[in-house]
Amino acid sequence: xxxxxxxxxxxxxxxxxxxxxxxxxxxxxxxxxxxxxxxxxxxxxxxxxxxxxxxxxxxxxxxxxxxxxxxxxxxxxxxxxxxxxxxxxxxxxxxxxxxxxxxxxxxxxxxxxxxxxxxxxxxxxxxxxxxxxxxxxxxxxxxxxxxx
Numbered sequence: 001x002x003x004x005x006x007x008x009x010x011x012x013x014x015x016x017x018x019x020x021x022x023x024x025x026x027x028x029x030x031x032x033x034x035x036x037x038x039x040x041x042x043x044x045x046x047x048x049x050x051x052x053x054x055x056x057x058x059x060x061x062x063x064x065x066x067x068x069x070x071x072x073x074x075x076x077x078x079x080x081x082x083x084x085x086x087x088x089x090x091x092x093x094x095x096x097x098x099x100x101x102x103x104x105x106x107x108x109x110x111x112x113x114x115x116x117x118x119x120x121x122x123x124x125x126x127x128x129x130x131x132x133x134x135x136x137x138x139x140x141x142x143x144x145x146x147x148x
Contacts, residue, residue: 018056027064034064042067042081075104 024031037043043063046054063084070080079100086096128138 016056016058016061018061020054020056023056023061023064026061027068029064029068037064037067040077042077042084073104074108075100079104 018026020031020034023029024034034043038045043060046056046060049055066084066087067080070083071077075083082100083097086092086094086100125139125142128142130136130138134140
């Protein structure tokens with residue numbers, strides 16, 4: 001029998017057995033985050049070994065990888081939950097997933113517009129500085145609270 005955390009060959013198929021640490025390493029996810037995803041229902045609670053360790057397999061590895069990628073793309077936990085629910089039924093059309101992705105894209109575009117405005121403002125503050133002493137610095141002046 002292969003050691004825990006390895007892939008062992010069965011009679012007809014390979015069985016993956018991962019500890020929570022192995023699952024975390026394989027997906028770049030902290031153990032605390034894996035537990036949190038279980039607690040909020042994004043990941044199902046896995047079966048336990050005889051020694052009461054969590055016993056993850058390929059399905060959990062795939063699901064956590066999906067969650068991580070969606071989070072890396074900036075989807076909220078609620079959006080990830082909805083994406084997972086929709087993706088669990090592979091026979092449905094992808095219109096629901098499209099709507100979630102399009103809504104997220106609009107939010108990304110809004111954030112980009114905000115960042116561009118922030119960049120313009122910061123650039124203007126930097127450009128207003130003529131050098132000299134801190135007492136005359138336009139950047140410090142712009143960042144300081146204004147007298148009421």
